[in-house]
Amino acid sequence: MNTVRLPPHLVEIKTQLNDDQITWQEAIDNLRAFTEKKKPWHTKEWKITRQEKIQDLCVQCGDGDNIMVLQHLWHPERFNDILKRLSADDTAKHWEAFKSEKIQDNWHPDVQKSPRNACPSCQSINVKFRKKMDHWVCCSTKSKYGRIIWRCANEFSQPSSVMEYSPAAKQALSNLKGIRYHASKEALNVEVLKKYGKKAVLFSIEQSERYYSCVDTVTFCKPCAANWDLNKIKICPQCKGQCHIFLNKCLSCMAKCDE
Numbered sequence: 037m038n039t040v041r042l043p044p045h046l047v048e049i050k051t052q053l054n055d056d057q058i059t060w061q062e063a064i065d066n067l068r069a070f071t072e073k074k075k076p077w078h079t080k081e082w083k084i085t086r087q088e089k090i091q092d093l094c095v096q097c098g099d100g101d102n103i104m105v106l107q108h109l110w111h112p113e114r115f116n117d118i119l120k121r122l123s124a125d126d127t128a129k130h131w132e133a134f135k136s137e138k139i140q141d142n143w144h145p146d147v148q149k150s151p152r153n154a155c156p157s158c159q160s161i162n163v164k165f166r167k168k169m170d171h172w173v174c175c176s177t178k179s180k181y182g183r184i185i186w187r188c189a190n191e192f193s194q195p196s197s198v199m200e201y202s203p204a205a206k207q208a209l210s211n212l213k214g215i216r217y218h219a220s221k222e223a224l225n226v227e228v229l230k231k232y233g234k235k236a237v238l239f240s241i242e243q244s245e246r247y248y249s250c251v252d253t254v255t256f257c258k259p260c261a262a263n264w265d266l267n268k269i270k271i272c273p274q275c276k277g278q279c280h281i282f283l284n285k286c287l288s289c290m291a292k293c294d295e
């Protein structure tokens with residue numbers, strides 16, 4: 037029998053959303069409220085479908101004496117994952133644009149470069165004045181793999197002047213960059229939800245329908261189901277040993293194949 041029995045609330049919410057009688061946010065709230073009251077497997081529709089689908093023997097180990105369960109081999113995506121999938125291109129474009137936006141020097145009053153003393157040779161501001169010797173020395177270095185490979189060590193009486201951020205301005209710049217990033221992320225979220233919210237909820241409902249229809253189920257005995265769900269282990273079809281559920285056969289059978 038191929039009849040798909042759906043709980044009435046699911047059909048109703050889908051129709052209302054399709055006809056724009058409710059917003060996608062309301063649809064989510066309604067779906068959530070229902071699931072909180074009643075888990076899918078406690079619904080009448082589910083119980084009837086289960087009764088029809090379930091067999092007397094475990095399709096994996098052939099056991100017929102244990103309690104049999106209907107094992108789902110496919111699960112609906114989470115709403116956020118659907119949303120991520122739908123908006124992947126938009127998201128990539130958004131961050132590309134974000135990265136290409138140059139931050140101007142005069143972007144913020146707290147983030148201004150000011151004249152700093154620098155080494156006339158390498159322009160580094162990592163310079164020190166030695167009072168006793170009455171001259172300046174450059175402390176600039178370059179490192180590779182944690183080892184210093186170059187030292188300027190230039191000594192001079194008159195430092196040159198370069199425009200650089202002060203430590204306080206650097207800190208302000210870093211804070212502002214963080215704020216700018218979070219604001220951009222927030223704007224993207226708003227945009228994505230506005231553009232794909234409804235579509236994502238409709239996708240999610242379609243996936244629930246598939247789940248309710250039990251097309252992706254097999255009959256398992258209780259131990260086989262527990263091994264699958266909790267340990268992600270199935271029976272290797274070749275050697276009947278243990279095998280990860282995402283693999284076609286166990287690793288030792290795969291190794292034998294390669295020999």
Ligand SMILES: [Zn+2]
Nearest residue numbers: 094097257260
């Ligand atoms: Zn079994």
Ligand SMILES: [Zn+2]
Nearest residue numbers: 155158174188
């Ligand atoms: Zn220098």
Ligand SMILES: [Zn+2]
Nearest residue numbers: 272275286289
């Ligand atoms: Zn095997």
